[in-house]
Amino acid sequence: MTDLPTGIEPQAAPTASLLARLRRAGGTAFGAVLGALLRLVDRPMRLLQQLVGERRMAYVFLLPNLVFFSLFVFVPLAIDLVFSFTGGESLFPSQRPYVGTDQYAYLFDCGSFFDPASCRVDHFWRGVANTLRFTIFQLVSMVTFSLVTALVLNMPIRGRGFFRAVYFFPVLLSPVVVALVWKWILQRDGLLNAGLTMIGGQKILFFVDPGWAMFWSVFVSVWAHMGFYTLILLAGLQAIPADLYEAAQMDATPRWRVLWRITLPLLWPNLIVVIVLALIRGVQTFDEVFVLTGGGPGTATLMIVQYIYETAFASQVQNFGLAAAASIVLGVVLFLLTLAQLSRTRSAS
Amino acid sequence: MKPIQLLRARRRSGHWHWTDIAAYAYLGLGVILMFGPVVWLVLSSFKTQASLLEFPPSLLPLSQQEVRIAGFPQPLPLFAATLDNGERRELAQIRRIGLIAQMVDPADPKQQYRVATAKLAPVRHLSFMTSNYTEPLQKFAFTRYLWNSVFVTMIATLITLLINSMAAYALSIYEFRGKTIAMLMVIGTLMIPITIILVPVYLVVTKLGLVNSLWAVILPGAATPTGVFLLRQYMLTLPRDLIEAARMDKASEWQIYWRIVMPLAAPALAVLAIFSIMWRWNEFLWPLAVLTKSESFTLQIGLNAFQGELQTQWNYLLAMTVVSLIPVALVFVFLQRFIATGIANTGMK
Structure with missing residues (x-):
């Protein structure tokens, strides 16, 4: 299989060296x-x-993937609906009595939707409120910081490759590692509190205070994923034609005006991608926050996905029906967000 | 690249715009904020349990020097003591009675002193506690987790490459009835993340008898829509003549796929392989739900369990976190540029 020419595509350079390395290894x-x-x-x-x-060999080639997709995506989606319309504690649908929309009615049984405490399933609604708060703060800071970083990295600075790597590397870290690193820094006798006492402050118990716990959840999430969004924006910035800047340079246009009139409008499609992706990810947040705070203090950083996970797998009574109903609600939200993205990309192209 | 040259020229003439300075300040801060936590983790992982607990923490892994003195069974800790006459000497501490310590001069063991503890400063030297790394290997099932993670990552990546490339081959080379439906199915799975089908996938895995087996982690995510798309896009660019020529020579469809298309698609396969390795090594929510027995834990689940159990044994936890970082660090050092272009081109992670 080596006698055929490989790497005939235009961007062969990094690929070819990787292949050679792989082949040797x-x-x-x-x-x-x-x-x-x-x-x-x-x-x-x-x-x-x-x-x-x-x-018809096409079907043969397609078969394994479709079996996997059916078995682990489409069939589960159907069962998810079945679960959400049945009750009982059994995992097997045949042993679950049909309860109609009871699960949903139970889930949505609220005195007021603005007050989680007035709901029967108050943890779910606290999860909704926290996820909403988290998503908004995360979205704003993620877009701001990744935009600023992309703009800075797009400037003619020395050591650009190094700085880009610096911002990018946390993307590769596992959520557990990210959370543990920061937990170690933020703990009572950690580095940050040492810094605070050094400049004459008081130690702060970051994971005991609800506000701080949420702040650090957002911060750690932005820290870990910023590099990913920065890359998308950087790709957009580098695609902006250079002659536009040249023309601006000739007219001695001030920098902020160049940014406002040329860069940002042309970057808009990439910004939309970043906003939608950050939204979709934000709504599904679980890993880092779960390891960092465990959802605490109390329920201050409990997210929807954590609620689903705990209701189905980590509580005394495994309530699969309620978890499925909550999943379906989350799924509808995600579906709407994805539709928004698809319609955006379609109108963009 | 013209505007960059213009800016450089301006820079050389010594004219610094304030945004240049702000950019470098931002990047400098970024290096500290992005690299700092991981450097701090690695430094801390080499500290003794005692020095991990001290506050404020020392930057480097230091431990107190100890001396053996004839007549004392235990090695004695060494202190720099300020004597009553203002003289400074290195003394070993025999015992501590309230605020007074009984000290002995290592050079002259007959000479004993009584010094106020406030006048003592420990003599410390740089020492790396490699036992933080070696002990968990014997004490806990850490090697087991490590092996499980390696197994899952390797097998899952192989399966992903095989079945996704087969599907991509079918969707790029053939025209067949139902192609549009197959494409729509693949797109559909993009919109259904594991977070919303957690419970039913668990049911499917239970029905297959895979709970607590590593296959339960490997199989559900093996077919990935992003993988199919990535490979299909690439295979569409391959020259059709080559395939037709092979057909003329009576090569079977499988041979064309395996001997011609696969080697040619190697660059795209490499990208997918790297992504798959990252996904699998870092995967958290699904393994957390499906693996309940500790002998089947992956590294991430093991670390998460440890952080609950070993709250006081940060020395082990930090060292194990560093170990789990090593593959990621290797990928980053060798393939960073590669992943970056992958993300920039596909917008996936």
């Missing part, structure tokens, strides 16, 4: 195993082709 042993595997599969595949015909 993999060595011939891996190649031998692959070759044997190939010969093993070749014969039955040829037989199959004779059986179904050349054209």
Whole structure:
């Protein structure tokens, strides 16, 4: 399989070196195993082709993926609906009595939707309120910081590659690691409190105060994911034609005007992508916040996904029906957000 | 690149716009804020349990020097003491009685002193507690978690590459009835994240008898819509003549896929492989829901469990966090540019 030309695409340079590296690392042993595997599969595949015909081999190639998608996405989505319309504690739908819209009625049984305490399932509504607050703060700070960072990284500065890497690397860290790193810094006798006492302040128990817990949840989330959004914006900035800036330069247009009149309008499609992605991610927030605060203090940073997880898996009575109903509600929200994104990208292209 | 040259020229003439200075200040702050926490984690992971608990914390992993003195069974901690006559000497502490410490001169063991503890400062030297790293390997099931994570990441990535490339091949090379429906199905799965089908996927996995097995983590995410799209986009650019020529030579469809298209699609496969490795290594919510027995924990779940159990043993927790960072760090160092272009081109993560 090596006698064919590889890497014929225009951006071959980094790829080719990676391939060479991989090939050297993999060595011939891996190649031998692959070759044997190939010969093993070749014969039955040829037989199959004779059986179904050349054209219909497409279905054969498609089959494994569709089986996986059906089994782990489409069937579950249908079962999710079944769960949300049935009651009881059993995991198996056949043993669950039909209860109609009771789960939803129970979930939405609120004195006032602006006061989680007035709801029967108050944890869910606290989750909704927290997720909403988290998403808004996260969205605003994420867009602001990734935009500023992208603009700065797009300037003709020395060591641009290094600085870009600096902002990008937390994207690769696992949420557990991110949360543990910050938990270590923010704990009672941690680095930040040491800094605070050094400049004459008092120690702050960040995870005991609801406001601080939410602040750090947002902060840590922005810290971890900012690099991702910065990259999207940077790609947009670099696609802006240079002659526009040249023209502005000739006219001696002030920088802020260039930013306001050229850069931001042309960056708008990328900004929309960033806003929608940050929204979709924000609504689904779980990992970092869960490890960082555990949803606490009390329910101050409990998010919807954590509520779903705990209702279904981590409570005394596993209430699958209620968790499914909550999932469906979350799914509808996500669906609407995705539709908004699709209609945006369609009108953009 | 013209505006950049213009700005450079301006820079060389010594004219600094205030935004240049602000940009460098922002980047400098960024380096501290982004790198600092991880550097602090690594430094802390080499500290002794005692020095982790001290406040304010020391920057470097220091530990108190100890000396062995004839006549004393235990090694004694060394202090820099200020004697009553103002002389400063390094003395070893025998015992402490209230606010007075009984000290001995290591050079002259017969000479004993009584010094107020306020006049003592510990003599410390740089020492890296590698036992933080070696002990968890023996004490806890840490190697087990590590192996589980490696297994899941490797097998899942192989399956993902295989079945996604097969589907992408079918959707890029063939014209067949139902192609549009198949494409719509793939797009549909993009809109259904695991957060909203958590409960029913758990049911499917239970029905398949996979709960608490690593396959329960591997299989549900193996078919990824993003992977199919990425590979399909790439395969569409491959020259059709090559495939037609192979058909003329009586190559079977499988051979064309395996021997011609796959090697040519290697760059796109490499991108998907890197993404898959990142996804799998860092995955949290789904393994948390489906793995309940500690022998099947992955590294991330193990770390999360540890942070609950080992609240007082930060030395182990920090060291294990650093270990879980190593693969990510390697990926970052070698493939950072690669991932960055991948994200910029596809907007996925």
